[in-house]
Amino acid sequence: MSDDTVVSKADELTSLLGSVHKQQLAIRILAETSATPEPSLLLAIDHRPRRLIFDAPRNLDAAHFAVGKRITALTYKDGAELRFDVGIQAVAGFRGYPALQTSWPKQLIYRQRRKAFRVRLGSSENSRMELYGDDGNQLRGQLLDFSASGFGALIERSAPLVMGEIIDYSLDVGGVYFSGKVEIRDLTIPSQGRFMRIGAALVKLEPQAQKQLERIARDLERRKIRSNNNR
Structure with a gap:
């Protein structure tokens, strides 16, 4: 759709x-x-x-x-x-x-193309993202946002990633751990600076895991709304 x-x-x-x-x-x-x-x-x-x-x-x-x-x-x-x-x-x-x-x-x-609810993550959220290249190298990044269909992150601009490639990933959001394969859909490389932004789509995510991610995203968003209202 x-x-x-x-x-x-x-x-x-x-x-x-x-x-x-x-x-x-x-x-x-x-x-x-x-x-x-x-x-x-x-x-x-x-x-x-x-x-x-x-x-x-x-x-x-x-x-x-x-x-x-x-x-x-x-x-x-x-x-x-x-x-x-x-x-x-x-x-x-x-x-x-x-x-x-x-x-x-x-x-x-x-x-x-986005069909799933997406939530932006701040530095205060407990989250972790890692990618694993074909050569076994582990690439760590800062998770910026996520949904049941994918996520955005910052990663070292020297990371050997190619748009369209499918690689392994692991994701820890709010204490819930996921792993599988992800397709790199977007690479935004700035003219200067240490990091680039990536956009990734989860590949063949099990329905149960997808429902878990949707629930976590909505819980985090509700927390953000309550926090903003209390300021």
Whole structure:
């Protein structure tokens, strides 16, 4: 189940694209003649003329990324998928790196996939998050929010994570322990600082565990509401 919102107003488009650029959200670009998306970043936004500049994919196949070809850009922001189509205007350098210069999108599809209630966690909540890579390395992070379908966290920006990969995790929320597999849905890497933000979706969570997480999330939210009312 998902809810699609079409964004076509100029100011809203500019705001969303500006946010993707400012936060340096990981992007996948899919050529119209290819079945496999390539990783990229939105390097710059030009308002006059209105155009976008993307980091060129490593596999810069002229057949897929030639001038005049269409590409679809996909990314995740705050648990929602953003998708828009643009046309390639030029393949050129940008600050010493190969880049794709494209047209401005006519619209953007904002797809909300989140079906579960999500609660934000503060430093006072007793929570713990760990990820385990294929090489056995343990990656610890700070849990920011969670729901019965996934969580957001801060983790060392040097952590070898790739958007779309599925890895093992363990989660301790309010003294309740969970473990299993998680899919990395979002990687937000800031231009500076020690940490990056990840968004993850739990994979094949048992119904009983899902109900437990929903109950914990709602209990924590009620506690927050009572705490705010007592201030």
